[in-house]
Amino acid sequence: MLAPRTLRLSSRVRPSFRVVGTRNISSNQHKDADGPIYPEGAFAQDASFFSDLARRFIKFSAIGTCALAAIGWGVFEGTQMWVEHVEFASEKDQDARSWEWHLEPDNWGETDPALGYKGRHSIRAAWMAMNWGSGRSGSLTNEAASGTGGFSVVNTDLARANEFLNTAVSIAEPRSASNILKPQTMATLLAQHGYVLERMNDALQAKAQYTRSWASAPGKGHLATYVAARLGDINRRLGLSNDALAWWARAICIMQPSEPALATETPIIPTTVPSSPFDQRVLASILVSLSAFYATSGHLQEAQVVEEDSLRLMRSIPIPDTLTSATPAQALHSLFILHRASLLSIHLAEVLHSRQNTSPMVLQWLSNAAESSERVALILADAPMDNTKHRPPQFISSDAKPPTAYLSSRSLRRPASNLLRDARRTAVEAWSLMGILTEDSNPKEALRYYERAILCAGNSLDDARQELPESEWRLLHRNYSRLRGKM
Known part of the structure; x- marks a missing residue:
């Protein structure tokens, strides 16, 4: 009779595993009947993992920081x-x-x-x-x-x-x-x-x-001319009249060394313009400042003499007949001189009016100033020009910019933008003053002048408010609204 066969595990069969949580626990590992079963060395392995993770984080953080610092x-x-x-x-x-x-x-x-x-x-x-x-x-x-x-x-x-x-x-x-x-x-x-x-x-x-x-x-050259002119304007702002006149006289003397008679403590209008274009622009600005100084300090006769002599001198500066055909730098120089002459024309009109001069010359000087400054603004705003004498009013867009020929030049970009802003304000002032002077005698014409002033600042009163200083806008708005309400 055969003995029952004894079942034996093959040596190739591995012991079974008990699953605890998500880990496989071997049968030869420690067990706790009342709690979870942990693998041997689990805490050491976890500490090593986090330590390695921290080292890698610090390493890559340092590399990233160095890279960002290098890029910055x-x-x-x-x-x-x-x-x-x-x-x-x-x-x-x-x-x-x-x-x-x-x-x-x-x-x-x-x-x-x-x-x-x-x-x-x-x-x-x-x-x-x-x-x-x-x-x-x-x-x-x-x-x-x-x-x-x-x-x-x-x-x-x-x-x-x-x-x-x-x-x-x-x-x-x-x-x-x-x-x-x-x-x-x-x-x-x-x-x-x-x-x-x-x-x-x-x-x-x-x-x-x-x-x-x-x-x-050393007290000579373009830098000295510029510094002396600025010191004249600043002393005038500070109320130091004698110092202002002395600095303006020094600036004029530096740019005209061939005229020793100019070496005085009071500015003397030279008989010829300097050959340097930069000095011509500085001289034109000094003449405007000198005119405003005499006019605002009550010396109306001296102001009138300065303004008439200055306009006569500035007319001797050659200006091309067609500025659009001139080079950008030459055209901008001519436009600068035209604008400063417009300012002097406004000053002369105001002085003549203050001296009880009611002749048509007052309106004529204002008209010259308004048309010249408006022409400067239209050219710099790249707006279409109408050369007829009685051209219809054209508005200058509030976001107008100089042509690319000026904006693409590092030396012309800012002077052109500043001149466009100044020319617009000068045109607005001249047209507005003409409206004030003719409001009683010719209201219809005065209203046209006010509208022309608004169009130089933009295409509406809202644009004018954004472009003009608050005081100028209020004056223009009040005069225009009052006269239009009457009519």
Whole structure:
């Protein structure tokens, strides 16, 4: 009889596993009858896993931080190099150089290597804050130093540029004393600082920096002419009449060294215009300031003489018959002279009216000013021109910009935009004054003048309000609405 077969496990069969949770637990592992079963070394494995994870996180975080820092530093230095080698580069356009637009204060030249890393970076940062913005929005309220007391609103971009230039000047001062810098570096830097302070309406500090710039410069050349002219305007704002006249006289004398009779403490209108286009523009601005000074200080006879002599002198500056055929730099120079002549015509009309002169010449001077400044604005706004004498009113769009020929030039871009703004305001003022003078005698014609003033500021009263200062807009709106209501 055969014995029953004994069942034996084959050596190839592995022991079964018991599933606990999501882990497979071997039969030879420790078990707890009353709780879960854990694998041997589980805590050590988990600690090692998290430790390795933390090390990798720190490693890749450090690599990412270094990469971001390197990218940020590269962008920062790349921007600095762009400003230095593109925005500060010497003007290559021979047309702009021949008419000396590269000498305007908005064009900052290459920085002096002797200023060092921080000094050069500070100057570039100041330029970037003024032209690209500082990243801060709004404005600051600062105590005004214009001689009138009170407070003034300061643009944050200008305030930031002022901070950078303060740093640059503090770095440049000891190096200038040691004769490390180039001869014109300190004078140019102080003039740039004075320009920023002047735009911030800080007349006292601007005067101090311009005065230091004058002391650092040899008293000749384009920079000295510009600084003397600015000091004349600032002293006038501060109520220092004698100092203002003396600085204007110095500026005129510098640009006309061939006329020794001009070396006086009171400005004398020269008999000829300087050959330099930059000096012609500075002289035209000085004559406008001198005219306004005499007119507002009650010296009406002196104002009339200055205005008539100045207009006679400015008419001797050659202007092309067709500005559209001239080169952009030449056309912009001619438009600048035309606009300054328009301002002098308005001043002369106001002085004649104040002296009880009721002749038609008052309206004639205003008409000349209105048509000339309107022509300047239409050309710079790239608007169609109608050369007929009695052309219909044309509005200038509130968002009008100069043609591409001006905007594409680094030296012409800002002067053209500023001149378009100033010409529009001058045209509005001239047409508005003509409306005021003719409102009683010819209301229909006065209404046409008011409408022409509105069209120069935009195509509606809303556009005019955006374009004009609040006081000018209120006056224009009140006069136009009152006369239109009557009619």
